[in-house]
Amino acid sequence: MLMEEIENRLAALAPRGVMCAFHLRYSRPMRHLMTYPSDWIDTYTRENLIACDPVAIWGIRHTGAMRWSALEGRVPDPLDVFAKGRAHGLAFGAVVACGPPQSRTVCGFGRDDRDYTDAELARLEALVVKAHDLLEQRHTLRPILLSALEAIGCGMTYDQAAAHLGISRTALRYRLRTAQEALGAADTQDAIRRAVDAGLLSSNSFTGISRGLPTGPAAPEVSGRPSEGDAASASP
Known part of the structure; x- marks a missing residue:
């Protein structure tokens, strides 16, 4: 499966957009995918929300898949990232992270209609891991x-x-x-x-x-x- 095909499948599972940073090394991703709404990207960038984004924090410290709803209350959100995201149509979502700390892949997926099912979470995680491994083989x-x-x-x-x-x-x-x-x-x-x-x-x-x-x-x-x-x- 080609990288572009994997990214298309990930996007199809996230009606409100995707943010993937593949193989974060020295704080820079090997490959970046961003399809979130432009108004949310502008707000996120202007207010530097990544500094305290619960999704990013969880992804850097853990591997696996987690619904955003499960993170609320478990990970501090001093900049109200979840509330601001909901105002831009990102009412539901999930985070998937994999790889070692020195080359971590972190992906966020957004929806506006409902939470992800267990089967969808498993599918997202499988696709992210496949993309992570494919890039590792390509760029090692x-x-x-x-x-x-x-x-x-x-x-x-x-x-x-x-x-x-x-x-x-x-x-x-x-x-x-x-x-x-x-x-x-x-x-x-x-x-x-x-x-x-x-x-x-x-x-x-x-x-x-x-x-x-x-x-x-x-x-x-x-x-x-x-x-x-x-x-x-x-x-x-």
């Missing part, structure tokens, strides 16, 4: 590939990065090219951006300081693809 990069991207992202030249990683320049280029292909990136810098957006790398690590990486002036950028003289059989 081996540590050696992430290390190569991080080294270049920190401002190292190719020679500095290869020396830091203890590999040849050809092997470094191979790792960077493999990471680009896995992420569907156009070049190394695009791969770095995509890795940060996906939560695979922290943008805070690109200081060249926290890990003792060289911080001197960088040499002119060298293409991430091997030259014709590089060995085609370079090992990652």
Whole structure:
């Protein structure tokens, strides 16, 4: 099942909209889905309701599925998020969360007619878990590939990065090219951006300081693809 098909099925189960943050890493989701009414999104954003949203709080701290009605009274709601949501037609809903704390997926689903049945909750949870696992398979990069991207992202030249990683320049280029292909990136810098957006790398690590990486002036950028003289059989 494709990711788009899963998201369509989730949306069909939520007449008043969906909010999904898949694989939250470094407080950023790998993929985001939002179909809530625009007026509710405006209110939620303007008043910064996520800071005390019971649905988000429960999803970050738990896994499984829960009706919003079961959260009221159990999770503090100092900003009256539930009441404000009802004013925008989100009278009923559910939250589904899965994954480890360092890569949590949290989804909210809204209705205006009735509460979710047990069967519907189970269906929502199954679809969210499937989406979470599918994205994990699609975007997982081996540590050696992430290390190569991080080294270049920190401002190292190719020679500095290869020396830091203890590999040849050809092997470094191979790792960077493999990471680009896995992420569907156009070049190394695009791969770095995509890795940060996906939560695979922290943008805070690109200081060249926290890990003792060289911080001197960088040499002119060298293409991430091997030259014709590089060995085609370079090992990652």
